[in-house]
Amino acid sequence: MNTWDVAKKWKEMCEQGKNLECINELYAENIVSREMPGMPGEIIEGKQNVWNKSKEWLENVEDFHSSSISEPVVAGNFFTAKMGFDCTFKDRGRQQMEEVCVYEVKDGKIASEQYFYSM
Numbered sequence: 001m002n003t004w005d006v007a008k009k010w011k012e013m014c015e016q017g018k019n020l021e022c023i024n025e026l027y028a029e030n031i032v033s034r035e036m037p038g039m040p041g042e043i044i045e046g047k048q049n050v051w052n053k054s055k056e057w058l059e060n061v062e063d064f065h066s067s068s069i070s071e072p073v074v075a076g077n078f079f080t081a082k083m084g085f086d087c088t089f090k091d092r093g094r095q096q097m098e099e100v101c102v103y104e105v106k107d108g109k110i111a112s113e114q115y116f117y118s119m
Contacts, residue, residue, distance in 0.1 A: 001108040007072035007079035010103070010110070014069055014083075019058060023051045028109035035115055050113075063088040077105045 001009070006026055013022035024047075033044040033053065041053050065086040072079045080102045088094045099117035103110050 003077050003079055003105040004072075004074050006105045006108065006110060007074055007081075007103070010079075011069055011072055011081065019054055020051060023047065023054060026110050027051075028106065028111045031110060032112045034113070036117060060089050060091060061087050062090050065094070079103050079105070 010022060010026055013019070013025070027047050027050060029047050030045070031047050031050050033041075033050045035042050044050050044053050065088070066084075067086070068082075068084040070082040072081045080100060082098065082100055084096075084098045086094070086096045097117060099115050102114045102116070104112040
């Protein structure tokens, strides 16, 4: 798959709530995931570790009130999208969040992801 194909499939799977399946299908074994500096799990390496991080985040969500994902923008082997969530978390209550996500695609798989958001 080229970058555009990966980006479209990523968006489709995320919109369907298939976040963990998305990691299984689209992520490279040696993926590097970066959160904002100083955040827990600031840098996570490896598909299984990224899957575990995502599963932990999803398990902490008590209720999804709404979510949104913009159309991906592709440039070379990178794509980006804006994601928004309105969630109630088990450990911190209701929270609205927006983030910009940047992904790098190599050999048809997502090789890196980085998230930018206000803290």
